[in-house]
Amino acid sequence: GAGVSQTPSNKVTEKGKYVELRCDPISGHTALYWYRQSLGQGPEFLIYFQGTGAADDSGLPNDRFFAVRPEGSVSTLKIQRTERGDSAVYLCASSLGTDYTDTQYFGPGTRLTVL
């Protein structure tokens, strides 16, 4: 079946602009996660949704970052007033959400470059 998909695959923007990154989880997965990966580092947790609600947003670096999942499926990560330090690969993952040992399946990521 289809895996986690993310669009766009690449996004180049200018400092100060607003961007939206989209994640389509695996059908039926109630849990959805966003991570950010800087060059040479492991992925870093941003936010976790269970259904429509953000169960843990402790990883969001500041109030310029916001994520939504209004219908419990597709999620959008929104970044306001982008800064060069926001350049990274943004990864989305989903899991069944029924058990704590559920496997997280990752998408290919969106590479964001802020000029």
Next chain:
Amino acid sequence: DAKTTQPPSMDCAEGRAANLPCNHSTISGNEYVYWYRQIHSQGPQYIIHGLKNNETNEMASLIITEDRKSSTLILPHATLRDTAVYYCIVRVNFGNEKLTFGTGTRLTIIP
């Protein structure tokens, strides 16, 4: 979640077993050991996880020491497609869904 320590890089000859170590000396009784890998330009891929018993699946085997302070991921017959960064993660399985990645081990399979 407990911190893990992995060697930054390793080489392994194609067709041989690749043994990737991980130290997690501060692991708690309710924390599982997870392994993920990330092939270049792809998202991380789940490999295996365990609590205290050794585990095996179609991809790999996980050996956890009796005191649970370290573990080894074994790829029994490494192929060139196994070249990737391998992450060892310890994760409490109650009320904490996120994965905390370190910098992992870059495994290179040599032809």
